[in-house]
Amino acid sequence: MKFIETKTILSKVKYGSSWYGVDYNMNLYKGCPHRCIYCDSRSNCYHIDNFDLVRGKENALYILEKELTKKREKGVIGIGAMSDTYNPNELKYEQTRKALKLISKYGFGISIDTKSDLILRDIDLLKEINSKNNVIIKFTITTPNDKLSKIIEPNVCASSKRLQAIKKLSDSGIFTGIMMNPVLPFITDKEEDIKELVKLASKFGAKFIHTYMGMTLRENQRDYYFHKLDQHFIGLKEKYIQYYKGRYNCVTPNYKKLYKIFTDECKKYGILYNMDDIIKAYKGERKGNEQMKLF
Numbered sequence: 139m140k141f142i143e144t145k146t147i148l149s150k151v152k153y154g155s156s157w158y159g160v161d162y163n164m165n166l167y168k169g170c171p172h173r174c175i176y177c178d179s180r181s182n183c184y185h186i187d188n189f190d191l192v193r194g195k196e197n198a199l200y201i202l203e204k205e206l207t208k209k210r211e212k213g214v215i216g217i218g219a220m221s222d223t224y225n226p227n228e229l230k231y232e233q234t235r236k237a238l239k240l241i242s243k244y245g246f247g248i249s250i251d252t253k254s255d256l257i258l259r260d261i262d263l264l265k266e267i268n269s270k271n272n273v274i275i276k277f278t279i280t281t282p283n284d285k286l287s288k289i290i291e292p293n294v295c296a297s298s299k300r301l302q303a304i305k306k307l308s309d310s311g312i313f314t315g316i317m318m319n320p321v322l323p324f325i326t327d328k329e330e331d332i333k334e335l336v337k338l339a340s341k342f343g344a345k346f347i348h349t350y351m352g353m354t355l356r357e358n359q360r361d362y363y364f365h366k367l368d369q370h371f372i373g374l375k376e377k378y379i380q381y382y383k384g385r386y387n388c389v390t391p392n393y394k395k396l397y398k399i400f401t402d403e404c405k406k407y408g409i410l411y412n413m414d415d416i417i418k419a420y421k422g423e424r425k426g427n428e429q430m431k432l433f
């Protein structure tokens with residue numbers, strides 16, 4: 139893996155903490171090797187050359203410690219917005235593990251987006267952070283079907299392994315759930331698959347599922363996606379072109395009906411799906427645990 143220098147590591151989120159209660163964003167790696175066919179992070183607007191090539195940020199931990207000591211608000215740090223921090227290089231370099239140690243040392247919270255069960259290696263640190271501040275883990279799962287997940291997310295573990303990881307994290311007291319996002323029109327938008335995924339979420343102890351019934355497509359993200367459609371889903375590219383006509387927001391044709399089915403299933407299994415409720419639950423759960431300990 140190549141290394142690059144960085145000047146800053148934590149960026150305050152501009153839109154407030156409305157997105158999963160995250161206060162700061164952090165990426166320890168540049169680029170991502172998972173090659174999800176729909177990946178938005180490869181879009182031109184983010185200016186990441188050779189997106190599939192992972193580069194480590196050499197001085198990230200030094201800069202992180204400096205920044206953590208200066209922050210007044212011990213908020214939640216989000217990892218994984220632009221790159222899955224649990225890529226194969228993490229096994230050797232442990233950048234994420236070392237960053238979690240610093241986050242624990244300085245008492246900040248953590249929100250991690252991943253598709254990799256490598257996160258299980260760090261359960262000890264997640265538990266440690268959870269005893270001091272807020273922790274939320276979001277596994278992206280777009281389909282209950284392993285064969286399909288290996289086509290659309292080829293370089294990371296299949297959906298069933300991610301569900302098993304959710305179970306282990308949940309059993310360890312870590313607030314963990316699912317990002318069912320994106321929902322790929324004409325591919326992962328089948329009613330029965332959405333019902334099945336909610337059912338599996340319940341079975342494996344997920345506390346929440348958040349979704350957007352569609353996907354976004356822009357610039358070279360679209361080119362890559364269409365190229366992959368031609369490889370794996372013959373004739374679908376033409377269907378997208380005809381239906382969406384180059385639009386950025388590509389919601390599934392039956393999104394209202396699907397969302398109703400989705401929310402009905404979540405209610406049936408007692409799984410949270412509304413963002414405000416998810417934030418309240420994971421931040422409140424820790425406070426509740428603290429109060430219990432006091433009593």
Ligand code: SF4
Nearest residue numbers: 170172173174177221
């Ligand atoms: S894991 Fe996320 S950042 Fe990495 S390729 Fe997939 S969608 Fe892109």
